[in-house]
Amino acid sequence: MIDLDLAAPLDRHPATVLPDWIDWNGHMNVGYYVVAFDKATDTLCQQFGCGYEYTRDEIGMTFVLEAHVTYDREVKEGDPLRITTQILDHDAKRLHFIHMMYHAKEGYLAATNELMLMNIDYQTRRSAPWPGFAMERIEQLAAAHAALPRPSQAGRLIGIKKK
Amino acid sequence: MLQSLPYELPELITRAPLDTHRSTVIPEWVDWNGHMNVAFYVAAFDQASGAFMRNMGLGRRYVDGKLGMTFVLETHVTYDREVREGAPLRFTTQLLARDAKKVHLFHEMYHAEQDYLAATNETIVMNINYETRRSGPWPVPVAERLDAIWATHQALPKPAKAGRVMGLSKRS
Numbered sequence: 392m393i394d395l396d397l398a399a400p401l402d403r404h405p406a407t408v409l410p411d412w413i414d415w416n417g418h419m420n421v422g423y424y425v426v427a428f429d430k431a432t433d434t435l436c437q438q439f440g441c442g443y444e445y446t447r448d449e450i451g452m453t454f455v456l457e458a459h460v461t462y463d464r465e466v467k468e469g470d471p472l473r474i475t476t477q478i479l480d481h482d483a484k485r486l487h488f489i490h491m492m493y494h495a496k497e498g499y500l501a502a503t504n505e506l507m508l509m510n511i512d513y514q515t516r517r518s519a520p521w522p523g524f525a526m527e528r529i530e531q532l533a534a535a536h537a538a539l540p541r542p543s544q545a546g547r548l549i550g551i552k553k554k
Numbered sequence: 555m556l557q558s559l560p561y562e563l564p565e566l567i568t569r570a571p572l573d574t575h576r577s578t579v580i581p582e583w584v585d586w587n588g589h590m591n592v593a594f595y596v597a598a599f600d601q602a603s604g605a606f607m608r609n610m611g612l613g614r615r616y617v618d619g620k621l622g623m624t625f626v627l628e629t630h631v632t633y634d635r636e637v638r639e640g641a642p643l644r645f646t647t648q649l650l651a652r653d654a655k656k657v658h659l660f661h662e663m664y665h666a667e668q669d670y671l672a673a674t675n676e677t678i679v680m681n682i683n684y685e686t687r688r689s690g691p692w693p694v695p696v697a698e699r700l701d702a703i704w705a706t707h708q709a710l711p712k713p714a715k716a717g718r719v720m721g722l723s724k725r726s
Contacts, residue, residue, distance in 0.1 A: 415614065415617050415618075416617065416623050416625070420597070420600065421596055421597075421600050421626045421629065422593050422594060422596040422597030422598075422600055423593065423597075424596075425592060425593035425596045426591075426593040428593075429591065429592055429593050443586060446586055446587060447586065452587050454587070454633065455592045455633055456632070456633055457630070457631065457632050457633065457718070457720055458592060458596075458630070458631045458633075459628075459629070459630045459631075459720055460596070460628065460629045460630075461627070461628050462625065462626055462627055462628065462629075465687070480721070480722050481722075482722050485722055487720065487721065487722055505720055507720055507722075516636070545720075546719050546720060546721065547628070547719070548717055548718075548719050549628055549629075549630050549658065549676045549677070549678060549716075549717065550651070550658060550678075550717070551651045551652070551653050551656050551658050551678065
């Protein structure tokens with residue numbers, strides 16, 4: 392496993408807006424924000440040994456149960472991105488966290504993605520407790536992130552405000 | 555505000571929920587877990603939002619004609635059951651609320667043959683002024699269509715998965 396990075400929030404995921412991610416509005420399409428965020432989820436899962444190799448080696452999988460995205464500002468083809476990740480909560484099987492996507496040069500917040508991730512048994516494809524090696528690291532990461540303020544984008548309810 | 559749209563609008567479907575959209579899980583949507591990746595559920599739901607907007611008169615011609623655009627502000631997905639490559643999908647779309655610039659939609663994605671619920675998507679879509687790329691009121695014929703379909707959609711019960719706030723239940 393890679394060295395554990397206890398900087399809070401986790402800040403080790405750069406990305407670039409690819410041409411394929413652009414839609415007819417001339418900006419990154421709503422689905423591809425989630426493509427970019429999902430790659431940042433893998434960067435997080437690498438921290439506790441549940442990234443791509445975890446599934447490739449048929450040890451286990453991680454499934455997303457629920458996702459909430461706020462689209463805060465447009466990004467265009469070629470824009471450099473920086474995605475940070477904050478753990479909000481966890482239990483024996485699940486991990487609740489939020490990604491923040493920034494324009495890496497201009498610094499503005501482009502989008503956020505709150506996620507509920509569950510550990511999955513490779514054979515049964517059903518939920519299972521985090522393996523011991525993962526839980527140990529998740530607890531260290533959660534402790535390191537516990538002092539961070541909770542982002543206002545976490546725990547949102549969707550709706551149109553009545554005027 | 556646009557008083558009219560310079561093209562013929564499709565015949566309005568007021569049936570509630572809207573149930574016209576179909577799709578298929580294409581190979582590019584499948585990830586290393588052997589199922590549709592989380593992001594492409596959002597892409598598939600975005601196409602269902604597109605079907606809803608076309609029914610309102612806001613299809614590709616709206617953007618290509620430089621009349622306006624629609625942007626998603628916020629979206630919430632529940633992933634209820636896996637779908638695999640080639641799976642046929644059908645969608646239903648319920649209008650939960652609307653105002654002068656926005657619609658609040660609720661999509662359900664079903665496996666079209668086995669009929670199970672695969673996912674839901676609650677989303678807010680806003681009308682955008684083409685020149686300023688900022689919010690603007692719906693064109694008049696669109697607002698009229700929204701009123702017409704609201705008359706049928708408001709009678710539907712609120713979906714159980716709408717209005718969710720994410721969190722770990724402390725009971726489990």
